[in-house]
Amino acid sequence: MYEKLDDVTLKSGEKVELGLVKGPDLAWVDRIDGDLLAHKGETWRWGNRLMLEQDLGVDAFFYILHRDGKPFSNVMTVEYDGIGILGHVFTVPEDRRQGAASAIFRGLMAHFEGRNGQAMLLGTGYDSPPYHIYKAFGFEGLEAQSGTMAFYAVGEDAFRDAYFTAGEVVVERLGPTHYPVTPVLFSGGFEGCVRSNVMRLYGRSSSEGPLIPVLRDELERQADDKSTRTVVARVSGRSSVVGFATTDRDPLWPGTCVVDVFCHPNFWAHGSDLLNAMTWPNAHRYVAYCDAGWQEKESVLHEAGFQQAATLKHWVPVDRAATDWVDVNMWVKA
Secondary structure (H helix, E strand, O other): OEEEEEEEEOOOOOEEEEEEEEOOOHHHHHHHHHHHOOOOOHHHHHHHHHHHHOOOOOEEEEEEEEEOOEEEEEEEEEEEOOEEEEEEEEEOHHHOOOOHHHHHHHHHHHHHHHOOOOEEEEEOOOOOHHHHHHHHOOOEEOOOOOOEEEEEOOOHHHHHHHHOOOOOEEEEEOOHHHOOOHHHHHOOOOOOOEEEOOOOEEOOOOOOOOHHHHHHHHHHHHHOOOOOOEEEEEEOOOOOEEEEEEEEEOOOOOOEEEEEEEEOHHHHHHHHHHHHHOOOOOOOEEEEEEEOOOHHHHHHHHHOOOEEEEEEEEEEEOOOOOOOEEEEEEEEEO
16 A cells, blocks of 8 residues: 655755555565665565565555655565564665655654554664664664664653563464564563574674564465474563574584573563474484573573583673673583
8 A cells, every 4th residue: 555645855956755655565566675675685575575465464664755656765664563673774876865764764753653653673883874864863772882773652661661561471483473573572681692593693682684584484384384483472462572482403513403592581481381382393402502690591491401511601792892791501402
């Protein structure tokens, strides 16, 4: 569905149209994915086409500037229950430095706040020109020297307190509606640096890009009636993802699988439920990694039959600025 949002005057004086394409919309698939965003990697393009071609139960918004239906600048958000990811900020080279991105952001933020949007996360280069554009529209870095940024309509503390409020928890297979909200879990400023080895997420970070191939794999497994490999813990009746677990082949060692489990501090009681809800591949051994002394995660791994096998000293920085480092324990289940 296409909706005109505004008329925009570029710095050159040219007048163009700011519009919103809400997926699914087959009329815009080739113009957005096939033309404007064709430079994106195959995994990103798979996600874009999926959102433009199918109703996934999420709000997929492509904010575009265009000339007579030909887009030349884009910002995309994927949202669920007022929480989302912002990405694919792109203007064709010949139209840059004309204020296109800022014009889109003005319309986008007004539209988001008008829909009572709660939170959005994005990733960019720290202290880069885009970083300062996003900062001008209310986004802040998660921590010093971090290019992962967030916007909260009511402030971070109030948003996270509400998002992680206790409630009945259900464990379910990873699906499209989990994609926009899972970054809230991984970007939290709470205990645990080793959050997902499979997705290479350490410390406060966003699952935006790394989760796409995991989601793709799970959707394809479900379509082929194969067993579940990735699960989330969600507060019943809410969008809040409070726990995550997945498994995959170890990229280094034959016959070995990596097992991930990560929960918000208030929800580690469901860590074992997450591990029990997924089917582990046949392997000679399973390995998991945990910050040394992270008692909640260690207890879940021990209950699942893992034993501590080695310690990797001074292995992972605690933050982007590398103000300190943590030891990482390797746990093994044969």
